[in-house]
Amino acid sequence: MTYTPRAVAGMLGIAPTTLRTWDQRYGLGPSVRTDGGHRRYEDADVEVLRRMVGLTAQGVAASAAAVLARQPPAARPHGPRVPIAAGEAVVAQRGFLAAAKRLDEPAMAELAAELLAAHGVVSSWESVFVPALVELGELVATSGEGVEIEHLASGSVLHALRSIPRASGPGVLSALLSCAPDEQHWLPLEALGAALSEEDCRWGNLGARVPAEALCDAVDRLRPRVVLIWAHRQDLALRVPLEELGTRPGVVLTVAGSGWEGVRLPSSVHRPKSLTEAIGLVLSYVR
Structure with a gap:
């Protein structure tokens, strides 16, 4: 499956000129070119660009974000989970809200899953998910717009929460x-x-x-x-x-x-x- 630059720009919520700039300056271009010389992006290319969008939305400089975006996502940590520090929570909220406002469900789901794996449900819920969802709810209440953003964000959090394995076997419900x-x-x-x-x-x-x-x-x-x-x-x-x-x-x-x-x-x-x-x-x- 390949995508045109215009289609990729629409998927990521960025301007086609931004896509072209990232290709020329940082080499974040398509892996495929047709016989006629037209650029075509593969799924792997789109995922790199999706990470680029998320990093720049969190305030990372474009040059540094391009380096990080090329790196595969880090393996989710195992072992004891630690609470989210205040500064990290703010960055995570910003990234989640930016992804929500461009209707980037994969980015929201990935961020939510990473937070849950590293910090557990309680810290992720209280420090990131609730503040972000409250902000989106207030946006809808004050402007009357953005219902689709709020619903997609809630769905992404729900998907991540439901990915946590449930206890099984017979016995009384706790x-x-x-x-x-x-x-x-x-x-x-x-x-x-x-x-x-x-x-x-x-x-x-x-x-x-x-x-x-x-x-x-x-x-x-x-x-x-x-x-x-x-x-x-x-x-x-x-x-x-x-x-x-x-x-x-x-x-x-x-x-x-x-x-x-x-x-x-x-x-x-x-x-x-x-x-x-x-x-x-x-x-x-x-x-």
Whole structure:
């Protein structure tokens, strides 16, 4: 498969003149030329240019970025994950947002995967993904534009989170995750689930817009150790049957999200304020 310069420029969200300049100055040109002398880019050429775009978007000088772009992506590290430093988080946010605004889904997915491999779910989510997604959400709210950018960015994060291997085998679910009735913001539940996978915990996610009756039925059938319900608006949180769910023996009932602010909760209901707290709560009951 080969691509014309115009097609590559469109894929990467850059001007054809920029593509020509990078070819002339840094040798980031096509691998193929037709019999008529026309330039044609292969997939490998496009990936080098994609790295070039990402590096320059992060503020790396073009000459240095060209050297780095030619190098194959570093192998994802194994072993203990370390929190993302503040400066590195800012650079990662900038790179992720730049890729989002040019609708470069492969670049976002690659960056998200690298962050998760090096730093784990919690640090990547709290230091990079949430700030970036919040900024994109505010862009949509204030300008009425960019919905496609926000959706593609969320999808890229979701894809990376779901790439983390889940614990398998028989046994009781450590946690059952669910949205409140008509709640559609379920990406935070995927982040919690991925973080639990890193801790080798079995979990299930009922997803968005779970009716109260369906949630109660699922709890009765699955008997999870912890049930966590997400709501980002108070009117949605108030539709969750907390009193009924609280009668299930042996089930630790937990709520999360901004929708629970100001809601009077039964004394037995937990409300973690962060992803780290939610993971710690689940682990404290299953270990």
